[in-house]
Amino acid sequence: MEVIEKVFLCKVSELAENQVKKIDNAEFGDIAVYNLGGRYYATADLCTHATASLAEGDIEDDLITCPVHWGQFHIPTGKAQGFPCEIDLRTYPVEIEGDEIFALIEADPALIAKG
Amino acid sequence: MGNIIKTLDVTDSLTGLKDVCDLENGRIAGKIFYDQEIYEQELEKVFARCWLFVAHESQIPKTGDYITTSMGEDEVIVIRQKSGGIKVFLNACPHRGNKVCFAESGSTRGFICNYHGWSFNVEGNLVGQHESGVYEDSNFDKSKWGLKEVAQVDSYKGLVFATFDANAPSLKEYLGPIAWYMDALFDNQEGGTEFVGGCIRSTYECNWKIAAENFVGDILHAGWTHDSAARAMLGGSVAKVSDFEESYSVNWNGHGYEFALDTVGNVAVLGESALNKYLHTIKPSVAERLGDFRSNMIGSVSSCTIFPNFSFLPGQNTVRIWQPRGPNKMELFTWVVVNKSAPEEVKEKWRKGAMMTFSPTGVFEMDDGENWEYCTKTAKGRVTAQQDLFVGLGMDTLLTDTPLPANVYEGQLNEANSRAFYQYWYDMLNSRSWNEVPNRNVGKQEAE
Amino acid sequence: MTALYDELRPVSVEQHYRVSHFLNYEYRLLDDERFDDWLGLMHEEVHYWMPGIENRRRENLLEHGFYAADHMAFFDDGLRDLGRRVARFKQPSAWAENPATRNVHQLTNVEVYYGENDGEYVVHSTFQSVRSRGLDEEYVIYGRRQDLIVQDGESFKIKKRLILIPNATLTCKNINTFL
Numbered sequence A: 001m002e003v004i005e006k007v008f009l010c011k012v013s014e015l016a017e018n019q020v021k022k023i024d025n026a027e028f029g030d031i032a033v034y035n036l037g038g039r040y041y042a043t044a045d046l047c048t049h050a051t052a053s054l055a056e057g058d059i060e061d062d063l064i065t066c067p068v069h070w071g072q073f074h075i076p077t078g079k080a081q082g083f084p085c086e087i088d089l090r091t092y093p094v095e096i097e098g099d100e101i102f103a104l105i106e107a108d109p110a111l112i113a114k115g
Numbered sequence B: 001m002g003n004i005i006k007t008l009d010v011t012d013s014l015t016g017l018k019d020v021c022d023l024e025n026g027r028i029a030g031k032i033f034y035d036q037e038i039y040e041q042e043l044e045k046v047f048a049r050c051w052l053f054v055a056h057e058s059q060i061p062k063t064g065d066y067i068t069t070s071m072g073e074d075e076v077i078v079i080r081q082k083s084g085g086i087k088v089f090l091n092a093c094p095h096r097g098n099k100v101c102f103a104e105s106g107s108t109r110g111f112i113c114n115y116h117g118w119s120f121n122v123e124g125n126l127v128g129q130h131e132s133g134v135y136e137d138s139n140f141d142k143s144k145w146g147l148k149e150v151a152q153v154d155s156y157k158g159l160v161f162a163t164f165d166a167n168a169p170s171l172k173e174y175l176g177p178i179a180w181y182m183d184a185l186f187d188n189q190e191g192g193t194e195f196v197g198g199c200i201r202s203t204y205e206c207n208w209k210i211a212a213e214n215f216v217g218d219i220l221h222a223g224w225t226h227d228s229a230a231r232a233m234l235g236g237s238v239a240k241v242s243d244f245e246e247s248y249s250v251n252w253n254g255h256g257y258e259f260a261l262d263t264v265g266n267v268a269v270l271g272e273s274a275l276n277k278y279l280h281t282i283k284p285s286v287a288e289r290l291g292d293f294r295s296n297m298i299g300s301v302s303s304c305t306i307f308p309n310f311s312f313l314p315g316q317n318t319v320r321i322w323q324p325r326g327p328n329k330m331e332l333f334t335w336v337v338v339n340k341s342a343p344e345e346v347k348e349k350w351r352k353g354a355m356m357t358f359s360p361t362g363v364f365e366m367d368d369g370e371n372w373e374y375c376t377k378t379a380k381g382r383v384t385a386q387q388d389l390f391v392g393l394g395m396d397t398l399l400t401d402t403p404l405p406a407n408v409y410e411g412q413l414n415e416a417n418s419r420a421f422y423q424y425w426y427d428m429l430n431s432r433s434w435n436e437v438p439n440r441n442v443g444k445q446e447a448e
Numbered sequence C: 001m002t003a004l005y006d007e008l009r010p011v012s013v014e015q016h017y018r019v020s021h022f023l024n025y026e027y028r029l030l031d032d033e034r035f036d037d038w039l040g041l042m043h044e045e046v047h048y049w050m051p052g053i054e055n056r057r058r059e060n061l062l063e064h065g066f067y068a069a070d071h072m073a074f075f076d077d078g079l080r081d082l083g084r085r086v087a088r089f090k091q092p093s094a095w096a097e098n099p100a101t102r103n104v105h106q107l108t109n110v111e112v113y114y115g116e117n118d119g120e121y122v123v124h125s126t127f128q129s130v131r132s133r134g135l136d137e138e139y140v141i142y143g144r145r146q147d148l149i150v151q152d153g154e155s156f157k158i159k160k161r162l163i164l165i166p167n168a169t170l171t172c173k174n175i176n177t178f179l
Helices: B036-045 B132-137 B171-175 B178-186 B208-217 B227-234 B273-290 B344-357 B365-380 B416-429 C013-031 C035-039 C079-089
Strands: A004-011 A019-023 A031-036 A039-044 A058-060 A063-065 A072-074 A094-097 A100-106 B027-029 B052-056 B065-071 B074-080 B086-090 B105-107 B110-112 B119-121 B126-128 B152-156 B159-163 B193-195 B200-204 B247-252 B255-260 B302-306 B310-313 B318-324 B330-339 B388-390 B407-410 C042-051 C073-077 C102-114 C120-133 C137-152 C155-164
Touching: A004 A019, A004 A031, A031 A100, A039 A094, A039 A100, B036 B318, B036 B416, B052 B065, B052 B074, B052 B193, B052 B318, B074 B159, B086 B152, B152 B171, B152 B178, B171 B178, B178 B247, B178 B255, B178 B273, B178 B302, B200 B365, B208 B247, B208 B255, B208 B302, B208 B310, B208 B318, B208 B330, B208 B365, B208 B416, B227 B344, B227 B365, B227 C079, B247 B416, B255 B416, B273 B344, B330 B344, B344 C073, B344 C079, B407 B416, C013 C035, C013 C102, C013 C120, C013 C137, C013 C155, C035 C079, C042 C079, C073 C079, C120 C155
Parallel strands: C042 C155
Antiparallel strands: A004 A100, A019 A031, A031 A039, A058 A063, A063 A072, A094 A100, B027 B388, B052 B159, B065 B074, B065 B105, B074 B086, B110 B119, B119 B126, B152 B159, B193 B330, B200 B330, B247 B255, B247 B407, B255 B302, B302 B310, B310 B318, B318 B330, C042 C073, C102 C120, C120 C137, C137 C155
């Protein structure tokens, strides 16, 4: 049986629209949390192409652009958009409780992206 | 925080420059157009210190838009920032110096060096490297290794200038009251100007100063050198400049602007009545904006050089940089400038007209090329290079009782601007710092 | 940028010879400074275009790759414009033309296809122009051309010419000839 961990990311009030924030997490790897027009998403923060923090990149519509080589991922699905990014980004379901945003992470060691 | 370039150590000035540049006695010598040592001093004392034109704002409107160009022999990237400002970086990776941007213009999110994958964002910050983990293990401080920024960037009426020298006076101070005259072309209508797309680059085997000087104050040559072009475009010879009742040569800090007040003498050579008509149509609004005097300059027989190597012709609306590529070689960058508010057909006629007249295929420019190359080539002769060359026309034509700003000389058939250009050049080469550069300006800072 | 072989029909051997011969003759006129005769080969609606070449990244190309119709150009002429250039060459006061420039124009890689309309031909070719002035000046300009030639009685007229050089920086100070 899978174990789902509910990981606190940040408060709703701390993430303005069209912003992305990096949440440090040694256990599961750093997480990027996004506010796209009032809808919240979470992905691994580490780019699948090279060592880079996606939270330092720019949001363009519903894509996140990595700041180092400008590869893009679709935020809701994590899908890599093409050269140089070929491996899809891990995404996490998001739950809002009151003012707090949580990511639901499967605690499977094989799936952890190391930060 | 930017990584500003290191300022250069100043080397000793050459002795003996007085032998080849003696403006008080109205003479120079060809050696200044051919000598390698003098050229090296220019790179250090002129091009590494003065304000140099790098771009027009209209070429880089959006964040990430860039052009590449050179300041002297240093290649630079000029790129629009998210903040709306403009940054100018050396086009050399701070790792091993590889060129980071190979295109002449474009739009980008940043630059990645082809060698070791150092990635820089639009602000010039180093944001990643290939095998970045290795750098982290070596306590590498990324913030110290971004692209190197030039010391100062500023713009005047859409014209972007930059300097390598943190001690250079402000652009405003550097341009002085010549800016008042520049407005006749660059600020005669609401909305200002823009460059036509693209840039024509060509190569000349001449010393950059000969071309810069030609534009600073040499309308004298037009009637003779360009007779054939005038006959081809106008069916008759060039307007007889000596017939103009009122004309001036004004200069300041080596910049020079010579002009008549005939409104359309320059634009007329493009042979497009629509352009003459356009200038006549806007003239009343220009008079309201800049005054009657400058409204007569918008396309008149005129030319200007901003020291050291940025020039333009109002009327033909051609804009150029004479890029130094050795003592007897230069690269010419040519653009066309138009009012943003001009109708599309008018802009198109200027694009084509400037190409017909002042470009490598231009009927006027073709005759200039030979003159400039051979003024340089004869200086190859050791004996020839040291002979006196006359630059003494109009020695006593300074006007002291005039409401006009800058140093004002009577008449545009005059070598006053040439002398002022070479004098400032001489002063820069002989000064170890800006403080040492003599202020030879005698005119007014502001128009009355 | 240029139409592929598959999209155009090549002309017969004989027609290829006639068109090539015409274009070689055009070049000999230029080598001989016979500018008026050269002008006579232009169609009255001629568009003679040599755009400026801009060094751009692949992801940032202009309208036609390295060039655009509304950007700076070397030639962007109609018949009147070409006539004015010829007028300057003929002036005794064209100081830079005396002594004369010695020209050698070469044409190669000629491909001739039927154009859209009867009597029209699309011609792809490459060229090299060598000029020498004075004792030791020598300039070489080379490039690709795309012409639209139209039948004119027994001969032809040049209706469109697109000249593309590979250089973003022209390696000489002027182009005092036609290409």
